[in-house]
Amino acid sequence: DAKTTQPPSMDCAEGRAANLPxxxxxxxxxxxxxxxxxxxxxxxxxxxxxxxxxxxxEMASLIITEDRKxxxxxxxxxxxxxxxxxxxIVRIYTGNQFYFGTGTSLTVIP
Amino acid sequence: xxxxxxxPSRVICKSGTSVKIECxxxxxxxxxxxxxxQFPKQSLMLxxxxxxxxxxxxxxxxxxxxxxxxxxSLTLSTLTVTSAHPEDSSFYICSASxxxxxxxxxxxxxxxxxxVV
Numbered sequence: 001d002a003k004t005t006q007p008p009s010m011d012c013a014e015g016r017a018a019n020l021p022x023x024x025x026x027x028x029x030x031x032x033x034x035x036x037x038x039x040x041x042x043x044x045x046x047x048x049x050x051x052x053x054x055x056x057x058e059m060a061s062l063i064i065t066e067d068r069k070x071x072x073x074x075x076x077x078x079x080x081x082x083x084x085x086x087x088x089i090v091r092i093y094t095g096n097q098f099y100f101g102t103g104t105s106l107t108v109i110p
Numbered sequence: 111x112x113x114x115x116x117x118p119s120r121v122i123c124k125s126g127t128s129v130k131i132e133c134x135x136x137x138x139x140x141x142x143x144x145x146x147x148q149f150p151k152q153s154l155m156l157x158x159x160x161x162x163x164x165x166x167x168x169x170x171x172x173x174x175x176x177x178x179x180x181x182x183s184l185t186l187s188t189l190t191v192t193s194a195h196p197e198d199s200s201f202y203i204c205s206a207s208x209x210x211x212x213x214x215x216x217x218x219x220x221x222x223x224x225x226v227v
Binding site: 034036038041042043044045046049087096097098099100101102103 | 114116142144146153154155156159201203205207214215216217218219220221223
């Protein structure tokens with residue numbers, strides 16, 4: 001079962017930062033937080049993941065709270081091509097399956 | 111990044127027939143592959159985990175005799191939907207991991223749209 005909760009939808013103006021929140025209050029100490037996105041009728045695309053430190057790559061930044069009960073994915077300058085469903089996933093420690101929650105449908109508005 | 115390829119991308123079949131979907135890791139060896147199903151406007155649902163050279167592990171509620179999974183090599187897993195019915199129409203997606211580490215990302219195929227008529 002998914003261990004995360006996300007808002008069902010969000011809008012963001014093109015060129016502005018998109019901040020997508022995720023709650024994972026039952027996360028265990030060794031579980032990682034992953035973010036994927038899915039553009040309509042395509043397979044999910046990996047964005048970023050982290051354990052407890054903030055992470056940044058060419059696509060996004062991941063901010064994880066100190067208690068690790070929530071995180072925020074930041075797309076620094078959203079473009080129309082960032083319109084997608086974004087999934088926050090907690091990786092179950094004992095296996096390497098990914099269980100998807102309902103995700104956040106992000107719409108970038110011109 | 112690593113590439114996972116699915117074939118076919120779309121398939122239409124008659125009710126009662128079987129359909130095979132292939133999932134290949136193109137530039138890495140995948141010890142573990144996963145199969146998901148996604149209905150319209152819903153999230154991905156994990157169906158099964160396949161490990162190279164051993165039997166697949168199915169999620170609760172997934173019929174193993176209906177969804178046959180074979181992972182005969184480190185670069186290929188297949189999902190066969192047997193005796194397909196219209197309710198099996200869905201978007202099927204595979205993913206692959208290079209190893210079993212908990213810090214390993216999974217790479218996803220582009221998906222297969224199955225329509226049973």
